[in-house]
Amino acid sequence: MTWFCYLLRCADDTLYCGITNDLEKRIAVHNAGEGAKYTRSRLPVTLVYSESCVDRSQASRRERAVKSLPRGAKLALCGVTQSPENP
Numbered sequence: 001m002t003w004f005c006y007l008l009r010c011a012d013d014t015l016y017c018g019i020t021n022d023l024e025k026r027i028a029v030h031n032a033g034e035g036a037k038y039t040r041s042r043l044p045v046t047l048v049y050s051e052s053c054v055d056r057s058q059a060s061r062r063e064r065a066v067k068s069l070p071r072g073a074k075l076a077l078c079g080v081t082q083s084p085e086n087p
Contacts, residue, residue, distance in 0.1 A: 003059035005066060007049040007074060010042035015074050017066045019059040023050055048078040 004023045008016040008030065016039050020026035029035045030045045039045050053059035066074065 003053045003056050004050045005053060005059050005062040006047060007066065007078060008039065008045040009048045010039060010045050012042050014042060015071065016045065017063055019056070019063050
């Protein structure tokens with residue numbers, strides 16, 4: 001079973017990182033307001049980055065690593081450059 005570490009951009013322009021083994025279903029759950037508490041009040045969310053992992057353990061380690069990155073580095077993962085107006 002493949003696991004994914006993913007980044008979502010919320011409606012308030014914040015980023016949310018999570019893991020799942022069914023990416024499409026998980027995003028649908030987030031957008032239905034039944035996902036993580038953090039995203040419930042920041043709908044809709046858009047997938048901006050995902051990477052596959054061999055198992056849940058690797059996905060969890062990657063999630064911790066991504067969560068510890070500064071916002072600029074997270075945006076770089078998504079291929080987005082940070083503008084001076086939006087630090």
